[in-house]
Amino acid sequence: MVEKYAGSALVVVTTAIALALVKKKWTSRNLPYPPGPKGYPIIGNLLDFPENPIWEGFTRMAKEYNTDLLHLDVMGSHLVVLNDGDAAADLLERRSVIYADRPRLPMVGELMGCSWSFSIMPYGNAWRVHRRLLHRFFNASVVNQFDDKIHKAVNVFLHRLSESPERFLKHVRFLTGSLALSVAYGLNVGSESEEVYSTSEGAMNAFDIAMVPGTFLVDTLPILKYVPEWFPGAGFKTFARIAKKNIDDSVNSPFKHVKESFEADTITASSFVTTCLEELPELSKDGVDEEVIRGVGASIYFGEHHCHVASAIKSFFLAATLHPEVVRLAQRELDEVLGGERLPDFSDKPQLPYISAVVKEVLRWRPPTPLGSGHRLMEDDTYKGLFIPAGAIVIDNTWAIFRNESVYPDAHAFKPDRFLKDGRIDLEVKDPEESLFGWGRRVCPGRHFALRLLFLTVARTLATFDVSKCLDGDGNPIVPDGKYTPGVISHPLPFRSDIKPRSTHALSLIEGS
């Protein structure tokens, strides 16, 4: 009898252990992490991090380890880089509910006081309230409310380009920065926004520096935030204090200005902030208050987002400078549709497939964000027999996704034609706009706005200007080296381009715009 129970107990215990082992094996730790370099005790893969540009390094490393998912250990924190579009869609899109959090960056969020930034805002109710408010203004069906502002900003850009073409890179920055000020706060694109924009440029640079993961040790060892500023080696505290003051000033002063005008009933131009203040009683039912409006306004203007568009426009000028054949084909299409009689508009887009293909190819060839934004995994996950632990930072390598030869043959070349078939956009070719703007719940809410601005800028620039290589003293073309900055938003390093109005008629179209 005893033996019988002992035997049954043994079976139960053995089965329980077996089940526990199976469960353990299939739920977590016994599955391997995704492949990656082995690393060292304590520091993990700190020494294995590729040189800049880091996205190219990750692409090479993924090939070396023959994997789409690359794993690195950064002093005990897990980083998983997704080098394939399908893997990114499977995890960040289809399992978005557990991949929607953001990494914690105490330097930007706490020490520099930018908790309003979406790039570090944890997934949760506060994020939802901010996100819904932004979506209300920028979703595909209402985003054309900003078309007048886009027209005005692009036309000012063309004027500036005709006056001082050699300063085109500066004009691009002003185009996107002043438009953001106009959209967020209703400032006039012109001297009014120029003043505000130029005073906040330093603060924006500090923000950009701090947003690069790994710049400040305090992001890896958050306890360092308690170190006093006078302590040797605590220079980051001084950096944070000064940056916080400048950022607060940059973000608060336009908001305060609009709020005072609103209260005095002297508002002259519509804007995101004005409309929100008008609708506050209604919006407050959704959890919106003045602080939320101030934060979202800051994200539109001060966050890095309009710099993404600026990077894409600069890359367009680089591509046009390097590829005269593309400029010729684009201008032929524009002339056929417009007859040189007027400037192109949004309604012309269906008749301008080559221009659309140029925009797609610029975004694929030199994505403004070659590495997407980090997503923080909220619970343990497994994928194709690999284990990804809760807390891991998962990031899509857009560069690698756009360099996949089986999707984009001759991927390093700039070829707008790859998106065309029989004179139309070829729907069989993977649209880079589907992965460039990120994934799931965190997908870029400004993408429709950005694409409208890009289309109009490229179309109107090519309709009115020739873009080509400058010549040196001996008449030889100066070929830009095409190098880019290594930061989270990658911009072409300054280069020269010969930009001239196509004709006096083109100049008159600009004058009349």
Ligand code: HEM
């Ligand atoms: C070519 C231009 C742009 C590119 C390439 C771009 C790209 C991206 C990417 C890759 C993300 C991260 C998505 C993810 O985490 O999966 C993002 C997020 C975001 N973008 Fe954009 N973006 C652009 C323009 C804009 C503009 C003009 C705005 C302003 C309205 C904007 C607002 C945002 C915001 C607020 C987020 C954070 C969303 C969140 O965390 O919930 N973006 N963008």
